[in-house]
Amino acid sequence: MLENWTKPQIPETDELEERLSTARAKLSALQMQIKEHGLPVLVLFEGWGTAGKGSVLGKVIKNIDPRFFKVATMDAPTEEERRKPFFYRYFIKIPEKGKFEFLDSGWMDEIVNDCLHERMGEKEYKKKIESVKRFERQLTDNGYLVLKFFFQISQKEQKKRIEHLRADKNTEWRVSRNDDWQNKHYDKCLHVFDRYLNDTNAAADPWYIIDAKNRKWAELQVLETLVSGIETALKNSDLAVPLLQNVFPLEKIPKLSEISLDKEISEEEYKKELKKLQTKLSELHNRLYREKIPVIIAYEGWDAAGKGGNIKRITEALDPRGFEVHPIASPEPHEKARHYLWRFCNRLPKTGHIAIFDRTWYGRVMVERLEGFCNENEWQRAYNEMNEFEKELADWGAVIIKFWVQIDKDTQLARFEDRQNTPEKQWKITDEDWRNREKWDLYESAVNEMLKKTNTTYAPWHVLESNDKKYARIKALKIVIEAIEKALK
Amino acid sequence: MLENWTKPQIPETDELEERLSTARAKLSALQMQIKEHGLPVLVLFEGWGTAGKGSVLGKVIKNIDPRFFKVATMDAPTEEERRKPFFYRYFIKIPEKGKFEFLDSGWMDEIVNDCLHERMGEKEYKKKIESVKRFERQLTDNGYLVLKFFFQISQKEQKKRIEHLRADKNTEWRVSRNDDWQNKHYDKCLHVFDRYLNDTNAAADPWYIIDAKNRKWAELQVLETLVSGIETALKNSDLAVPLLQNVFPLEKIPKLSEISLDKEISEEEYKKELKKLQTKLSELHNRLYREKIPVIIAYEGWDAAGKGGNIKRITEALDPRGFEVHPIASPEPHEKARHYLWRFCNRLPKTGHIAIFDRTWYGRVMVERLEGFCNENEWQRAYNEMNEFEKELADWGAVIIKFWVQIDKDTQLARFEDRQNTPEKQWKITDEDWRNREKWDLYESAVNEMLKKTNTTYAPWHVLESNDKKYARIKALKIVIEAIEKALK
Structure with a gap:
């Protein structure tokens, strides 16, 4: 998905501003419908280090009443968290009906990092992908709207941003070691990210790649996707879900x-x-x-x-x-x-x-x-x-x-x-x-x-x-x- | 309290057994009254390493329906816990009405260790003692029964136990570095423990020192204290609590x-x-x-x-x-x-x-x-x-x-x-x-x-x-x- 991704055309400034204010107003209006319909919305912000996930997130939530959303920043798992199943720390964060939860970032980050730093082999990766697909499917089956964003920037752009942040002592701390590592191994990362996005791109919870070079443009893409995702989910709220065939080994048991x-x-x-x-x-x-x-x-x-x-x-x-x-x-x-x-x-x-x-x-x-x-x-x-x-x-x-x-x-x-x-x-x-x-x-x-x-x-x-x-x-x-x-x- | 503690007389075997079975039956019967009256019971097990807190705890809870109690083992605080106020990790563990919570061990352990290993100065210690007293008083004021046990053994006995545990590869891991340290610095520890016990010995939640040399005897002391504590609390459940005078600096504020x-x-x-x-x-x-x-x-x-x-x-x-x-x-x-x-x-x-x-x-x-x-x-x-x-x-x-x-x-x-x-x-x-x-x-x-x-x-x-x-x-x-x-x- 990433490797053959076609960058969308950025709109002219006037159009951008107009669409921004429309999308903001829509999201703001939709939050009441989310509340009324009891729709839980889980939004994942994934992407390159320094791609601006945090700053776009900050813009997006300005349109939502602070009582209706939570933001969770997921760092590397703690010792205690490592003693629970992989999904535990994410599962416990899922939103209540009628509310938003924004994860910065989600399980993708943990998995791709384990791959990149060779803490996870091919076999385990495949198993994990199955888990991820099941987990996400269960959420959407159970009425959750799951929106997954990947913030994309080029190697050159990332390098520029790292240098820019590092130049100011107030923002210097924001550059992580991982940001440097990613930039140095950009192609390798791109490949691993791309594979993960492909492997977990499902119809009910598809990936949205966000062109993150321009901040306002990134914000607009996220807002418009959120709005259209919510509108669709509200229409579908009473839909039944196909029953899946059993794929697990069962043993006979008497009545x-x-x-x-x-x-x-x-x-x-x-x-x-x-x-x-x-x-x-x-x-x-x-x-x-x-x-x-x-x-x-x-x-x-x-x-x-x-x-x-x-x-x-x-x-x-x-x-x-x-x-x-x-x-x-x-x-x-x-x-x-x-x-x-x-x-x-x-x-x-x-x-x-x-x-x-x-x-x-x-x-x-x-x-x-x-x-x-x-x-x-x-x-x-x-x-x-x-x-x-x-x-x-x-x-x-x-x-x-x-x-x-x-x-x-x-x-x-x-x-x-x-x-x-x-x-x-x-x-x-x-x-x-x-x-x-x-x-x-x-x-x-x-x-x-x-x-x-x-x-x-x-x-x-x-x-x-x-x-x-x-x-x-x-x-x-x-x-x-x-x-x-x-x-x- | 510890330094001038008089070891109680251990009963004869027959009497011990008889009193044990009486106390067990009583505790078992009392759990239903606790449930009915909605009395929350918080029990702290403190004491020397290898004094047998865990094993007595194991005996005590056999008399209680597993649905009515929880046990929390408090290790040293994690990085995450250190980013919360001192009492956070204990406060969130307090029991619901009608249930027991056993802490092995409580806040005493954290405080005395900080003192012994010079992570806490005199001034901070005094402040902490004030916090402890307030915290415990608030619990009892709000209807909690707080029972505090200190398991006492002599330096000789502790040494014997450490050696005994270490001799068997199945129990070897139970000896902690802190156990060794305590035994080596027994008098110093005794002094710090004693001071803490004195400083936090309040009428509503007094300390009970348990002679822990003999396991059955230790169990009996704990059981009998639990039983009498619960009986008293059940009688007092409707008592009002004295209102304390304000001790905090207040500023005037208009109506x-x-x-x-x-x-x-x-x-x-x-x-x-x-x-x-x-x-x-x-x-x-x-x-x-x-x-x-x-x-x-x-x-x-x-x-x-x-x-x-x-x-x-x-x-x-x-x-x-x-x-x-x-x-x-x-x-x-x-x-x-x-x-x-x-x-x-x-x-x-x-x-x-x-x-x-x-x-x-x-x-x-x-x-x-x-x-x-x-x-x-x-x-x-x-x-x-x-x-x-x-x-x-x-x-x-x-x-x-x-x-x-x-x-x-x-x-x-x-x-x-x-x-x-x-x-x-x-x-x-x-x-x-x-x-x-x-x-x-x-x-x-x-x-x-x-x-x-x-x-x-x-x-x-x-x-x-x-x-x-x-x-x-x-x-x-x-x-x-x-x-x-x-x-x-």
């Missing part, structure tokens, strides 16, 4: 009705096994920590299936400084205003740590589906989106273990009644639990569909037969231990 | 009714001044960034007083990568579940950056007071708490500028009507605005009280006469410029 629930364990054997397995897990946690492997354990299951007690038997074996349990309730307003995976991304562990989710992102295809909190296109799409999300985590090196805690309907009733009748357990039972119970069959079929569509080899489901809670606890411990041992090998 | 609102500026002069001042501010922002000075600008004012437009004239002059505007609405559930300053602490700028608050923590003594969202003791206390909060920020080096944007009642009516009648402005006017208008007099007297009680020399209020919005904008720019220039000198 819930095919699972025999008569498995039991004696009290004596339970105690013996529990002690043995917890001691083992405790040792492994130590090794996980040292080898910096992150672990994600996801619990789903019927109300009163015994998730809480099951989780407790896991955490009892863990060093308290190395795990976190995340109870997942219905999303708060700031969570609902973003991509539904956002609040889970926010709770990911760092390397060497364990995150246990007590209910998970799979709520999308269970409660949100059945209670109508999302539309059909959204939950249909979610299977693939969650497979992608977990693929990202698996590629990062995470051990992912997903549990479905299974009981039958009679057992649930008995436990509900026990909760109702035992004062210190009453907090555990709500009217909602009874209402959900009435929809047992609908839930069962949704769960079957979920298990079938998301039982990937890299993040498989495990059904825990929990009519006998003790049996389920021992089984969970064994599965966790086995998965960790495999990862440590 | 709103004494402020003349006939100030105006001509269109021509406005344009000229605006351009000049924005250019000036833009240069200063550059210098702020380089000298790493943080700036906090707080806007309060009547509805329709012109806060938004005023803020815009400030931000237009700023580099978008160096500021953030925080529009403050009513708190979300996770915010309401914590100390009312928590959500503002979370939004503090880092050094060199500017944070602009569009409405602020002063909501506590205006809308929350008048709408009954907090009780009288709470808002009465808040003046001092906010002065303390700002003192912390000022001591950190922040420039703090607080604006009250003032208009008269007629001007507000005219602007409300204009908003009502102009389609693109209608989003700016809500029923709530009209309801607030009816309470003008109540608000005015609350504002007067607020201005009087929080007009500190280090964080003064400035009234912006905004019947003429342009006049107010120019005045705001001048004040911001002056404050920044003063800080840069």
